[in-house]
Amino acid sequence: MKTNEPPVADDQHQSQIAASLRLSEAKLAGILASAMDAIITVDENQRVVLFNAAAEKMFRCPAAEALGECLDRFIPERFRAAHREHIRVFGETNVTQRTMGKARPLYGLRSDGEEFPIEASISQIDADGHKLFTAIIRDITDKKRLESQFLRAQRMESIGTLAGGIAHDLNNVLSPILNARDAMPHGGKLRIEAENVEVDEHYARMNVEAKPGKYVSVGVIDTGFGIPEQNLSKIFDPFFTTKEHGQGTGLGLSTVAGIVRSHGGFINVYSEVGRGARFKVYLLAIESAPAAATKPPRRDLPVGAGELVLVIDDENAIREVARETLSAFGYRVMIASDGAEAMAVFAAHKDEVKVVMTDMMMPYMDGPATIRALRRIDPKVKIIATSGLKAEDKISDAAQLGVTTFLPKPYTAEKLLKTVAAVLKEE
Numbered sequence: 001m002k003t004n005e006p007p008v009a010d011d012q013h014q015s016q017i018a019a020s021l022r023l024s025e026a027k028l029a030g031i032l033a034s035a036m037d038a039i040i041t042v043d044e045n046q047r048v049v050l051f052n053a054a055a056e057k058m059f060r061c062p063a064a065e066a067l068g069e070c071l072d073r074f075i076p077e078r079f080r081a082a083h084r085e086h087i088r089v090f091g092e093t094n095v096t097q098r099t100m101g102k103a104r105p106l107y108g109l110r111s112d113g114e115e116f117p118i119e120a121s122i123s124q125i126d127a128d129g130h131k132l133f134t135a136i137i138r139d140i141t142d143k144k145r146l147e148s149q150f151l152r153a154q155r156m157e158s159i160g161t162l163a164g165g166i167a168h169d170l171n172n173v174l175s176p177i178l179n180a181r182d183a184m185p186h187g188g189k190l191r192i193e194a195e196n197v198e199v200d201e202h203y204a205r206m207n208v209e210a211k212p213g214k215y216v217s218v219g220v221i222d223t224g225f226g227i228p229e230q231n232l233s234k235i236f237d238p239f240f241t242t243k244e245h246g247q248g249t250g251l252g253l254s255t256v257a258g259i260v261r262s263h264g265g266f267i268n269v270y271s272e273v274g275r276g277a278r279f280k281v282y283l284l285a286i287e288s289a290p291a292a293a294t295k296p297p298r299r300d301l302p303v304g305a306g307e308l309v310l311v312i313d314d315e316n317a318i319r320e321v322a323r324e325t326l327s328a329f330g331y332r333v334m335i336a337s338d339g340a341e342a343m344a345v346f347a348a349h350k351d352e353v354k355v356v357m358t359d360m361m362m363p364y365m366d367g368p369a370t371i372r373a374l375r376r377i378d379p380k381v382k383i384i385a386t387s388g389l390k391a392e393d394k395i396s397d398a399a400q401l402g403v404t405t406f407l408p409k410p411y412t413a414e415k416l417l418k419t420v421a422a423v424l425k426e427e
Contacts (some may be wrong), residue, residue, distance in 0.1 A: 202413035270388030339365025
C-alpha cells in the first residue's frame with residue numbers, strides 16, 4: 001500500500017537546504033554591513049528597499065529613515081532627470097553609464113544638504129517578476145581634491161620652469177608692488193608688511209602649495225581696482241595680462257611665482273573688486289641658531305563642550321577643514337555654502353546654534369546680508385566674520401553690523417579654536 005508521506009531522507013534534505021539558505025542570508029547580511037562602499041537597492045519605482053551601513057554614513061541618514069524613500073532624496077535636484085534617464089536606458093540595454101559614451105559627472109546629496117562627487121556602478125536582478133536595481137556607490141571627494149591639487153601643482157611646476165628661464169624679466173621680482181601701483185592710477189594706499197608665520201596642518205590643507213613649518217611672510221596690500229574672480233586663477237600664468245598691448249608682458253607674476261617656489265615658498269592672493277588686493281609671499285624660515293635639544297611643551301588648545309557652530313563659506317575646502325578641526329575639539333558643526341543655505345539651517349536650529357562663522361564675500365548672499373538676516377531671527381546671536389582680504393573697510397562692515405570679532409583667512413587651527421572659545425565666553 002502506497003503512502004503520500006515523503007521519505008524521511010527528503011525531510012532531512014529540505015531542512016539542510018533551509019539551514020543553508022539561512023546561513024547564506026546571514027553571510028550576505030554580514031557582507032553588506034561591513035562593505036566599505038555604500039550599497040543601495042531600489043525597486044522599479046525608485047523606492048529604497050536596501051540601505052547598508054556604509055550608505056548610512058555616506059549620506060548621513062539612518063536606514064530606518066531611508067527605507068521606502070524615493071532615491072531622488074539622495075540625488076541633487078539638477079541631476080535627477082539625468083539619473084532617471086540612465087536607469088531607464090540601463091533597464092532596457094543593461095549598459096552602464098561608464099560605457100555609454102562620454103561619462104557625465106555623478107553627485108550624491110547628504111541629508112544635511114551637502115553635495116559630493118561619487119562613482120557608481122549599477123546592476124539589475126529580477127525578483128518574482130519585479131526588477132530591482134542595486135547601486136554600489138563610492139565617495140570620491142578626497143580623490144577629486146587630490147587630483148585638483150596634483151594638476152595645479154603640475155601647472156605651477158611648469159610655470160616655474162618657464163619663468164625661471166626668462167632672464168630679461170628677473171628684475172620684476174617686486175611685481176606685486178608694481179601688478180599694486182598700476183591698480184591705483186588715481187592714488188590710494190599701499191601697505192607692505194612682514195611677519196613670522198608658523199603654518200600648521202590645518203592651514204596647509206587650505207593651500208595646496210603650503211607645507212607645515214616656519215615661514216617669513218611679506219605682504220603687499222593695495223586699495224585699487226581689485227582682481228575679478230575669473231582672473232584670479234590666471235594671474236600667475238605666463239603671458240596673461242589685463243594691460244593694454246605694449247604695457248605689460250604678462251611674465252612678472254609668473255617669474256615671481258617661479259622664484260618663490262624654487263625657494264620652497266608659496267604665494268596667496270586675496271582680492272575683491274573695488275576694494276583692492278593682497279599678495280602674501282611665504283618663504284621658508286631658516287633658524288639663526290641650532291634648535292634646542294628638547295622641544296618646548298605643547299600649549300593646550302581650548303576645547304568645546306558640544307556647542308553647535310554654524311560655518312558659512314563658499315569654499316568647500318575651508319568648510320571641511322573648519323568642520324573637522326572644530327569636531328575634533330569637542331564642538332558640533334553644521335555647514336552652509338552661502339547665506340541663503342545658511343538661513344535655512346539657522347532657522348531650523350536657532351535654539352541650538354551658539355556661534356556663527358561667516359565669510360564676508362560669497363555669491364548670491366554675501367556676508368553683510370547674511371549677518372543682517374541672522375540678526376532679524378536672533379538679535380543676540382554670536383557671529384565671527386571671516387575674510388581673505390584683511391582690509392579696514394571689511395572690519396568696518398562687520399563692526400557696523402554689531403560684529404566685533406574678525407578672523408582673517410587662511411587661519412591656523414590654534415587661531416580658529418581660540419577665537420571660537422573667546423566668543424563663547426563673551427556675555
